[in-house]
Amino acid sequence: MDPRFMDDDEYAEWVRDGMWRRKHAQQYEEEVRKKAEKAARSARKKEIKAETARLERAAEERRKQKRSERERQREEDARAEYERRWKDLLDPNARPDSLLSFGDIPWPLFPPVTHPDATDSDSPSITLEHFTATAISTFLIPVSANFALAQVAGFPLPSSGLEKKEKKEKLREAMLRFHPDKFEGRVMRKVIETDKDRVREAVGQVARAINTLMEE
Numbered sequence: 001m002d003p004r005f006m007d008d009d010e011y012a013e014w015v016r017d018g019m020w021r022r023k024h025a026q027q028y029e030e031e032v033r034k035k036a037e038k039a040a041r042s043a044r045k046k047e048i049k050a051e052t053a054r055l056e057r058a059a060e061e062r063r064k065q066k067r068s069e070r071e072r073q074r075e076e077d078a079r080a081e082y083e084r085r086w087k088d089l090l091d092p093n094a095r096p097d098s099l100l101s102f103g104d105i106p107w108p109l110f111p112p113v114t115h116p117d118a119t120d121s122d123s124p125s126i127t128l129e130h131f132t133a134t135a136i137s138t139f140l141i142p143v144s145a146n147f148a149l150a151q152v153a154g155f156p157l158p159s160s161g162l163e164k165k166e167k168k169e170k171l172r173e174a175m176l177r178f179h180p181d182k183f184e185g186r187v188m189r190k191v192i193e194t195d196k197d198r199v200r201e202a203v204g205q206v207a208r209a210i211n212t213l214m215e216e
Contacts (some may be wrong), residue, residue: 075110079139082106086177089187102195105187107131108139108174108206128198131205133212140170140213171214178206 003011085106088094107129176182183203190197 015076036065039083075142078110079142082108082139089190098190099192100152100187100190100195101192102198102202105191105199107202108136108178110135110139128202128205131202131209133209136174136206137213140174140210141167146184168214175210175214177208178210180204180207 003014006014089100089106103125107126109126112126112130180200180203184200188196188199
């Protein structure tokens, strides 16, 4: 209806209707805008949460990798120190009067892990309980990176011919060092009297562990 032809009451009603429509249209638009803003904020929060989780996973992977690298380096250093000490121990030019304690023997074991805040006096020492076939095998026979990853993933790989040969050579070399008769003749005379029984027991445990490993 054309407002020009409305009476006063009709015109007032028409104005009120228009105002209502305009008022509610603004309200609707405001609600739509608020919903859109809320959805955008929610989506942003999800994005931030997902990105934070991704960054935390990446940081944890880096920490694991660094720990793995430190552990691998610690093992390499321990094996190198083991070889060096055996070389010194069998050096014909070494001082004949130098006596050895139980802790001076280069055992085929990784040193017990110490707490970062521990002092030298707090550092745990190797005991007879540490001489297990598993511990000795872990020290003498390094696991390849691929083999280690496969084990972690739950898919152990079969040993190759080369790995089996290297294992046999490592164990044979260790047996030549720790065979009780050979050890008695080459090293035991250098051990202090108070430690000889403990050294003999440890040598026997090492030899038995190596025999077990050689039969696998």
